[in-house]
Amino acid sequence: MRFDKFVQPKNLKTALEILKKDPKSVILGGTTFLRISDKNYSTGIDLSALGLKYIKEVGDQIEIGAYTSLRTLETDPIINKYFGKLVPKSLENLIGVQFRNNATIGGAIFGRLGFTEIITALLVLDCELEFEENGLVPFSEFISNWKIKRDILKKIIIKKNKGKCSYKMMRNSSSDFTILSVAVSNFDKIRIAVGTRPAIATLSIKAAQLINSDKNKIEEAANLIAEEFKFGKDLRAEGKYRKMIAPVLVKRALQEVLK
Amino acid sequence: MKLKLNINNKFYNTNIDGDESLLDILRKIGFKSVKKGCDTGTCGVCSVLIDGKPTLSCQFLAARAKDVKITTVEGLGKQADEIVDLIVSEGADQCGYCGPSLVLTTYAMKKELKNPTVEKINHYLTGNLCRCSGYEGQLRGIKKYMGVK
Numbered sequence A: 001m002r003f004d005k006f007v008q009p010k011n012l013k014t015a016l017e018i019l020k021k022d023p024k025s026v027i028l029g030g031t032t033f034l035r036i037s038d039k040n041y042s043t044g045i046d047l048s049a050l051g052l053k054y055i056k057e058v059g060d061q062i063e064i065g066a067y068t069s070l071r072t073l074e075t076d077p078i079i080n081k082y083f084g085k086l087v088p089k090s091l092e093n094l095i096g097v098q099f100r101n102n103a104t105i106g107g108a109i110f111g112r113l114g115f116t117e118i119i120t121a122l123l124v125l126d127c128e129l130e131f132e133e134n135g136l137v138p139f140s141e142f143i144s145n146w147k148i149k150r151d152i153l154k155k156i157i158i159k160k161n162k163g164k165c166s167y168k169m170m171r172n173s174s175s176d177f178t179i180l181s182v183a184v185s186n187f188d189k190i191r192i193a194v195g196t197r198p199a200i201a202t203l204s205i206k207a208a209q210l211i212n213s214d215k216n217k218i219e220e221a222a223n224l225i226a227e228e229f230k231f232g233k234d235l236r237a238e239g240k241y242r243k244m245i246a247p248v249l250v251k252r253a254l255q256e257v258l259k
Numbered sequence B: 001m002k003l004k005l006n007i008n009n010k011f012y013n014t015n016i017d018g019d020e021s022l023l024d025i026l027r028k029i030g031f032k033s034v035k036k037g038c039d040t041g042t043c044g045v046c047s048v049l050i051d052g053k054p055t056l057s058c059q060f061l062a063a064r065a066k067d068v069k070i071t072t073v074e075g076l077g078k079q080a081d082e083i084v085d086l087i088v089s090e091g092a093d094q095c096g097y098c099g100p101s102l103v104l105t106t107y108a109m110k111k112e113l114k115n116p117t118v119e120k121i122n123h124y125l126t127g128n129l130c131r132c133s134g135y136e137g138q139l140r141g142i143k144k145y146m147g148v149k
């Protein structure tokens, strides 16, 4: 990544104006992913001094500022209190502590990378995103359609639902990318998300319908996952391999939340 | 752009480009203990402490460093010697390239981990790659430092 100018706008309104006016400008998160890309930008917009680093409980929800580091999120007592540590578990194997102290939750979400594990985890929670221009947007909508391309993510809002959650992943070696990630929650109903296929995480419809109609059909629902999703190939695994692993991880996660 | 950096409690005035990494600037100023390894955020040898937290300086923009405290291994003084002596007494130091970052991260780990265990230590140090020692000797020394059997 290269950029000609580094700016620190005084507020989000000015930051958005710069972003909208100049198509070659870019919002800088922790720059962990931006840094390794080969792109040239005109202006790097830094929001690190605009009070976007926080985690707080507000009524029945948790609010997370977009500049909060992944390590802060992973170790925060509020985050660790809810959802059976689903969020920390989806972060704790990402490279190392030094990386996670720098990478931000806003960058991890906005990047919409197929291998970003926190996306798999957040999909099974009741989660909304707040943008400077687009306002409140459901998390799953932001992930599944790429309508929002140039905006500023301000905060992540998660409902403090009660119930069990489980996170499972497989990677060839520690700190490598995952070859598959699975999250399951059991609040009012069961939700199943499968990511790194290697495409970005998506919520299951068919397998989720089956398990919600009959909680004993763990094996059948897990096997249905292999049919419901497309599994592709990349440097780390063949599509066929992912297709075999997915039902195993989903089965284990379902067993955990239905125990 | 002009920048004043607080490195090991001393101030340094320097000129940087907005997109330069802290790693490149530290090495330009003369802190050669901060190594340039993969430069993609995976090997850990460029680690420094930013306000006490281990951070990859290859990914940290220098322009963002104006109000933070940067610590390199030179800034740890005797506290670094203690860790180094324990690692060396286990015969673990070979080429030494990953040494400064490992010492810094170990120092930060002791401050951060409340009840250290072998598992927690291994996990905390996942981001510090070593290509020659095989880790075992280093970990013996580090366990002694952490007071873990």
Ligand SMILES: Cc1cc2nc3c(=O)[nH]c(=O)nc-3n(C[C@H](O)[C@H](O)[C@H](O)COP(=O)(O)OP(=O)(O)OC[C@H]3O[C@@H](n4cnc5c(N)ncnc54)[C@H](O)[C@@H]3O)c2cc1C
Pocket: A026, A027, A028, A029, A030, A031, A032, A033, A034, A035, A036, A066, A067, A070, A090, A093, A094, A095, A102, A103, A104, A105, A106, A107, A108, A109, A110, A111, A113, A115, A116, A117, A118, A151, A152, A153, A154, A175, A176, A177, A178, B040, B041, B042
């Ligand atoms: C070497 C490497 C290994 C990785 N391994 C894993 C892994 O094993 N598991 C995993 O889950 N993830 C992995 N990741 C992905 C990682 O989670 C994300 O790349 C990282 O968290 C991005 O965060 P960042 O703050 O550095 O974002 P940046 O790199 O700064 O930004 C990413 C994108 O988001 C935009 N952006 C950032 N903040 C905002 C905001 N507030 N509003 C709007 N747009 C914004 C940027 O403009 C950019 O387009 C890896 C990444 C790298 C580089």
